Amino acid sequence: MKKKKVSITDLAKELNVTPSTVSRALNGLGNISTKRKEQIVNLAQKYGYRPNHIAKSMVSNKTFNIGLILPEFTHNYFNNILAGIESITYQKGYQLLICTSDALKEKEEKSCMTLLDARVDGILAAAGNSSDNLDHFSKIIDYGTPLVLLDRICEDLNTSYVITNDFDGAFEAVQYLIDSGCHNIVHIKGPDYISTSFNRFLGYQQALKKNSLNYREELVIAGDSEFFLDDVNNILNTFPIDGFFAFSDYNAYEVVKVLKQRDCKIPEDISVIGYADEPLAQYISPQLSTVKQPAYEIGKRAAEILLKIIEENIEVPMTEQLKTSLVHRETTKNKFISI
Amino acid sequence: MKKKKVSITDLAKELNVTPSTVSRALNGLGNISTKRKEQIVNLAQKYGYRPNHIAKSMVSNKTFNIGLILPEFTHNYFNNILAGIESITYQKGYQLLICTSDALKEKEEKSCMTLLDARVDGILAAAGNSSDNLDHFSKIIDYGTPLVLLDRICEDLNTSYVITNDFDGAFEAVQYLIDSGCHNIVHIKGPDYISTSFNRFLGYQQALKKNSLNYREELVIAGDSEFFLDDVNNILNTFPIDGFFAFSDYNAYEVVKVLKQRDCKIPEDISVIGYADEPLAQYISPQLSTVKQPAYEIGKRAAEILLKIIEENIEVPMTEQLKTSLVHRETTKNKFISI
DNA sequence: TTGAAAGCGTTACCAT
DNA sequence: ATGGTAACGCTTTCAA
Numbered sequence: 001m002k003k004k005k006v007s008i009t010d011l012a013k014e015l016n017v018t019p020s021t022v023s024r025a026l027n028g029l030g031n032i033s034t035k036r037k038e039q040i041v042n043l044a045q046k047y048g049y050r051p052n053h054i055a056k057s058m059v060s061n062k063t064f065n066i067g068l069i070l071p072e073f074t075h076n077y078f079n080n081i082l083a084g085i086e087s088i089t090y091q092k093g094y095q096l097l098i099c100t101s102d103a104l105k106e107k108e109e110k111s112c113m114t115l116l117d118a119r120v121d122g123i124l125a126a127a128g129n130s131s132d133n134l135d136h137f138s139k140i141i142d143y144g145t146p147l148v149l150l151d152r153i154c155e156d157l158n159t160s161y162v163i164t165n166d167f168d169g170a171f172e173a174v175q176y177l178i179d180s181g182c183h184n185i186v187h188i189k190g191p192d193y194i195s196t197s198f199n200r201f202l203g204y205q206q207a208l209k210k211n212s213l214n215y216r217e218e219l220v221i222a223g224d225s226e227f228f229l230d231d232v233n234n235i236l237n238t239f240p241i242d243g244f245f246a247f248s249d250y251n252a253y254e255v256v257k258v259l260k261q262r263d264c265k266i267p268e269d270i271s272v273i274g275y276a277d278e279p280l281a282q283y284i285s286p287q288l289s290t291v292k293q294p295a296y297e298i299g300k301r302a303a304e305i306l307l308k309i310i311e312e313n314i315e316v317p318m319t320e321q322l323k324t325s326l327v328h329r330e331t332t333k334n335k336f337i338s339i
Numbered sequence: 340m341k342k343k344k345v346s347i348t349d350l351a352k353e354l355n356v357t358p359s360t361v362s363r364a365l366n367g368l369g370n371i372s373t374k375r376k377e378q379i380v381n382l383a384q385k386y387g388y389r390p391n392h393i394a395k396s397m398v399s400n401k402t403f404n405i406g407l408i409l410p411e412f413t414h415n416y417f418n419n420i421l422a423g424i425e426s427i428t429y430q431k432g433y434q435l436l437i438c439t440s441d442a443l444k445e446k447e448e449k450s451c452m453t454l455l456d457a458r459v460d461g462i463l464a465a466a467g468n469s470s471d472n473l474d475h476f477s478k479i480i481d482y483g484t485p486l487v488l489l490d491r492i493c494e495d496l497n498t499s500y501v502i503t504n505d506f507d508g509a510f511e512a513v514q515y516l517i518d519s520g521c522h523n524i525v526h527i528k529g530p531d532y533i534s535t536s537f538n539r540f541l542g543y544q545q546a547l548k549k550n551s552l553n554y555r556e557e558l559v560i561a562g563d564s565e566f567f568l569d570d571v572n573n574i575l576n577t578f579p580i581d582g583f584f585a586f587s588d589y590n591a592y593e594v595v596k597v598l599k600q601r602d603c604k605i606p607e608d609i610s611v612i613g614y615a616d617e618p619l620a621q622y623i624s625p626q627l628s629t630v631k632q633p634a635y636e637i638g639k640r641a642a643e644i645l646l647k648i649i650e651e652n653i654e655v656p657m658t659e660q661l662k663t664s665l666v667h668r669e670t671t672k673n674k675f676i677s678i
Numbered sequence: 679t680t681g682a683a684a685g686c687g688t689t690a691c692c693a694t
Numbered sequence: 695a696t697g698g699t700a701a702c703g704c705t706t707t708c709a710a
Contacts, residue, residue, distance in 0.1 A: 002400070002482075002484065007702090008703065008705095009703070017681085020681065020682080021679085021681075027705085030679090031679055033680090050452075050456055052458065053456050053457055053458065054396045054397055054703080055397060055705090056703080056704060057393045057686090057704095058686045058687070058688095059686050059705050060704090060705080061686075073412060073422065074419075074422070083411075083439070095436050095438075098435050098437050107429075117389055118392055119392065119393050144341040144342040145341065279619065283619045346686090346688085347689095356697085357696070357697050358689090359697070360696055362688065362689060363689095366689090369695090370695055370696085371696080372696090375695080375696085390687085390688080393688095394689090396688095396702090397686090397688070397689095398687085399702090400702075680709105680710085681709085683706100683709100685704100685706090685707105686703105686704090690699100690701085692698085693697080693699100
């Protein structure tokens with residue numbers, strides 16, 4: 001059974017003073033005689049008094065809670081974001097209220113309301129996939145609750161963002177493939193409804209263009225298609241493919257599996273680059289070259305920005321873009337030395 | 340800037356009724372004329388009224404928040420636990436306040452106090468490694484806050500538990516190795532300060548004994564030693580090893596790497612079994628046989644038990660033990676058929 | 679230096 | 695059917 005905890009009023013009664021006096025003593029604010037203070041503090045100690053945060057929140061209108069909405073926690077990417085966020089919130093004395101959205105709009109909407117109802121001081125969210133209806137996020141903004149969005153930019157939402165540049169990440173990867181001698185590069189495309197899919201796809205196209213290689217629609221496969229494996233095999237049967245740039249490490253892994261089945265030499269015959277640097281990239285063999293996103297940093301910066309907004313009452317949205325980096329492992333060749 | 344939200348009192352004023360009336364209308368409790376009710380509900384709708392959970396908590400002494408303390412979120416094991424927990428709390432309308440302890444006693448202690456101060460309705464925790472000082476958990480119990488511990492049993496703590504049977508899991512794994520023809524089985528032991536290490540170690544010993552195989556101290560290696568790789572090589576040079584049972588998939592992975600370097604045939608020459616069924620078990624090659632812990636189920640059951648305690652005011656601690664299962668992949672041979 | 683009172687938003691109980 | 699009041703635990707302002 002939950003025990004009643006001792007309150008400021010309880011202490012006050014026992015010492016024949018008023019709650020205000022006790023409050024002052026315990027918070028070290030206002031004038032109070034050293035003797036009284038000592039007396040009060042000792043009694044508080046004796047009873048193991050703990051301030052009631054709920055009551056504090058009522059009067060201060062501040063909860064020291066931060067809401068966090070993430071699609072899920074099974075990808076290492078989001079775990080690292082979480083770790084980054086926590087490194088900041090922990091140190092600043094904020095607690096994290098977490099909601100997983102499963103990338104479902106319905107859950108995402110509900111989470112927003114829940115967090116708003118919980119009166120969190122601010123919200124960090126990685127928008128799920130549905131880019132169409134962002135009303136729930138607008139609502140957060142309308143309510144005046146600070147919001148920092150991670151990962152994807154939502155054009156219509158005038159708020160703060162911490163993102164990575166998917167275009168650049170993709171561009172760099174494909175440029176690397178080209179520099180190491182690939183000319184017929186397949187792109188495994190991400191789900192249509194995510195902006196990152198589009199940006200990586202764009203990076204792929206631009207890198208080809210920059211190097212005077214033709215973009216060919218036939219060399220693009222949907223990574224989430226049910227015929228994915230067939231598509232990969234077909235394309236390998238039809239074209240002299242020498243490189244793959246995949247939307248995700250998981251897609252890349254599937255490709256590698258097919259390639260191994262077909263006894264292709266990786267990377268001599270065909271190079272593969274994934275995206276995200278999930279742990280599996282290091283565990284599979286050959287180890288996967290991939291585009292690393294600074295997930296921990298993203299979380300950290302997002303939390304820093306959010307707390308800055310909360311604590312300094314900043315009104316102007318800020319956007320911060322973090323750099324990706326290409327991790328060269330065993331599925332890519334060395335670059336040719338260009339003179 | 341955070342906007343002031345409309346309150347019951349605001350609504351009451353605008354309609355020239357008292358807050359109590361508005362409260363009744365909005366909660367559908369007590370007597371109220373249909374007309375009034377409609378009027379109030381409409382106005383609430385119009386202003387987008389949202390009840391203030393903080394205020395509700397003040398009077399009800401209930402927050403609908405559950406505290407969760409986990410060592411970290413990078414292992415899939417804990418993510419799955421989280422997912423399992425969330426599946427229940429979400430559905431029952433509770434929010435999760437999470438704290439990562441990094442398996443540090445200090446952070447663990449602080450987390451307990453933080454959650455208690457936040458007046459959570461209950462706490463779920465996977466105790467970190469230090470099994471010596473459990474005062475912080477006792478404090479939770481003393482405060483009368485329901486507590487369910489995951490993963491490890493802490494002898495001195497009279498509270499509810501959801502655990503898996505490490506002894507059985509280990510026993511089954513080693514029995515399998517023996518059944519498939521292994522006689523010289525190495526055990527990679529986990530960190531000394533975790534109870535699970537000890538239980539798996541015990542399972543290993545008992546399985547040997549049951550099968551009239553001698554337990555030999557020389558065949559046990561500490562998985563967290565800095566000389567781990569050397570130790571593995573030494574043991575392979577010295578004894579005719581034909582099997583490994585590792586405390587974790589990570590340890591097992593290291594062993595597999597060494598074995599591959601030495602051109603051992605897996606599993607023909609040497610079998611390997613890991614523990615936990617982390618994703619890497621499926622990604623490495625050969626795919627790792629391992630003992631699967633029902634992480635999602637653990638989280639789910641723990642949350643169910645906690646909510647039952649909270650909502651039904653149950654005082655008697657309950658312990659639930661979940662079964663592990665052996666996942667047979669490519670690092671183990673088939674069992675001999677015994678007649 | 680200390681006390682008294684109001685208020686944060688809500689509910690519950692007792693009157694009317 | 696509705697109003698009034700107290701209460702939850704704390705802070706803050708004003709008065710003594």
